Amino acid sequence: MIIHCTECRQYVEASEAGNYWRHFDGREPSCRYTLLACTACQSPILVRQTNLGNMAEGDKWDTPFVVFPQGDLRVNPNAPKNIRAAFEEACTCYRSQAYTASAIMCRKTIEGVCTEHGVTERNLSASLKQMKAEGLIDERLFEWSDALRIVGNEAAHGVGVSIGQPDAKDTLEFTNAILDYLFSYRDRFEQFKKRRAGEA
Template structure:
């Protein structure tokens, strides 16, 4: 399998050492984890692929995603496929030093995030504003996303403008943070709240009855 080794920074035909198939009980596409070995520096590499096939076509595994060595960029497999692909392309552009292209793909990822939540206004600025108004993103995430939208616009339309590595890294990581919040932490928090609503309050233990024995002794009771 051709893949980039993080350790030696080379594209190698890594050898497969083992595999594990994880299913989600029909709630999400299955994932295939493969343990590889770099043929240049012999470092271990763990990748994940999502099954994008169907009953008619059979199993079709998408582009391998690096799991180990760990990186700061992760995306929940429950996120829609087009969003994952857009963010993967943004990450690949960054690794290829195509920083302007990475910023543009981050902007495209933001558009996909809005669409996935049923928000498709006449432009991305209005869509993000509506996401904010609906409480889907808070003040800080709205500020981040709107700034990334502006940077993406400049990258796409400014012929003489180039995004530098440091800015591209920040844009990529901020996009990843928004993905984490909307497709991981927000969903988990809503599920947590639903569980708490269904939880029964612990009943108070019955009060202990106190008997007034007065001056009587135990033998006289």
């Protein structure tokens, strides 16, 4: 399996050292965990894959998601596939020191977030304002998202503009925080409130 090793910072043809299958339980699709060994530095790598197949097609596994070790950057597995792909590309650009390209892909990720929530205004600025008006994001997340939009605009439209490493890192981390909030913590908090209301 070809995978990116976060220890030696390169793509390697990792060797398989073990595996574990979690079978379909009626709610979640089956998934498999594979323990790999980096052929360059011998570091262990644990990846997870979800079965996207069905009875007719058979097993069909998605792109491996690195569970361990967690690198300095990670992609929320609960985010939709197209949004994960955009953010993964932003992370790849950052690791390659293509900081301007990373900022552009973060902006694209935020656009995807708006579209995923059914908000498609005439431009990203208007979409973010609509997201706030609908209560999908609060004032703080709106400020973060709008700052990401501005950095992305500068990166995309200013030929002479280059984004430095500190701004690119902050852009990645803010984008990741937005993905975590919208695709993990918001739903978990709503479930928590419902559970607490039921116990009251």
